[in-house]
Amino acid sequence: LAKTTQPISMDSYEGQEVNITCSHNNIATNDYITWYQQFPSQGPRFIIQGYKTKVTNEVASLFIPADRKSSTLSLPRVSLSDTAVYYCLVGPTGTAGNKLTFGGGTRVLVKP
Amino acid sequence: GAGVSQSPRYKVAKRGQDVALRCDPISGHVSLFWYQQALGQGPEFLTYFQNEAQLDKSGLPSDRFFAERPEGSVSTLKIQRTQQEDSAVYLCASSLNTGYNQPQHFGDGTRLSIL
Numbered sequence: 001l002a003k004t005t006q007p008i009s010m011d012s013y014e015g016q017e018v019n020i021t022c023s024h025n026n027i028a029t030n031d032y033i034t035w036y037q038q039f040p041s042q043g044p045r046f047i048i049q050g051y052k053t054k055v056t057n058e059v060a061s062l063f064i065p066a067d068r069k070s071s072t073l074s075l076p077r078v079s080l081s082d083t084a085v086y087y088c089l090v091g092p093t094g095t096a097g098n099k100l101t102f103g104g105g106t107r108v109l110v111k112p
Numbered sequence: 113g114a115g116v117s118q119s120p121r122y123k124v125a126k127r128g129q130d131v132a133l134r135c136d137p138i139s140g141h142v143s144l145f146w147y148q149q150a151l152g153q154g155p156e157f158l159t160y161f162q163n164e165a166q167l168d169k170s171g172l173p174s175d176r177f178f179a180e181r182p183e184g185s186v187s188t189l190k191i192q193r194t195q196q197e198d199s200a201v202y203l204c205a206s207s208l209n210t211g212y213n214q215p216q217h218f219g220d221g222t223r224l225s226i227l
Contacts, residue, residue: 044216
């Protein structure tokens with residue numbers, strides 16, 4: 001089970017780009033990297049998922065270097081509403097075993 | 113509705129009572145997950161269903177916790193003889209396909225308080 005390490009918290013300002021790096025040194029060959037966002041009193045919300053290189057969608061980009069031992073979630077031009085906790089998950093495909101660990105997440109505070 | 117629905121939203125029980133928490137997943141979603149989230153912590157996996165089959169219950173903390181999904185849609189998490197350490201938010205998630213890495217759609221949880 002790949003363990004992840006993220007910064008506990010980050011502060012930013014409206015309009016800036018926020019980059020959150022997650023370390024996963026013992027990632028396995030069949031592991032994917034998934035990021036979720038969680039607001040207070042709500043369930044987590046899927047943001048983006050990737051295996052290697054770069055993935056981009058309408059809300060974020062995910063950068064994964066060739067060795068896959070880390071990944072960076074990039075949130076462009078954040079607004080106050082992006083204040084939330086962001087979780088990095090690493091886990092395999094398949095249906096066997098307890099493979100999902102959210103960890104403590106990164107608390108992002110966007111200031112005006 | 114379009115999303116995962118959980119009920120009740122809040123539940124207060126006395127220590128020793130049994131509680132039942134309900135999850136209505138997105139229609140047609142094969143996979144269903146239950147998580148426990150303590151205050152200030154990330155969600156912790158409890159159990160996983162593929163349709164009606166409970167394929168993984170390795171995260172259930174004790175035999176007081178029981179989950180079922182008898183018809184492959186609605187699921188119930190039951191906690192017997194509740195204890196104060198059971199106080200947490202219980203989250204349900206569903207995904208369209210099988211496996212742990214499919215994007216999961218979460219409900220807003222049931223906040224359980226044991227007095």
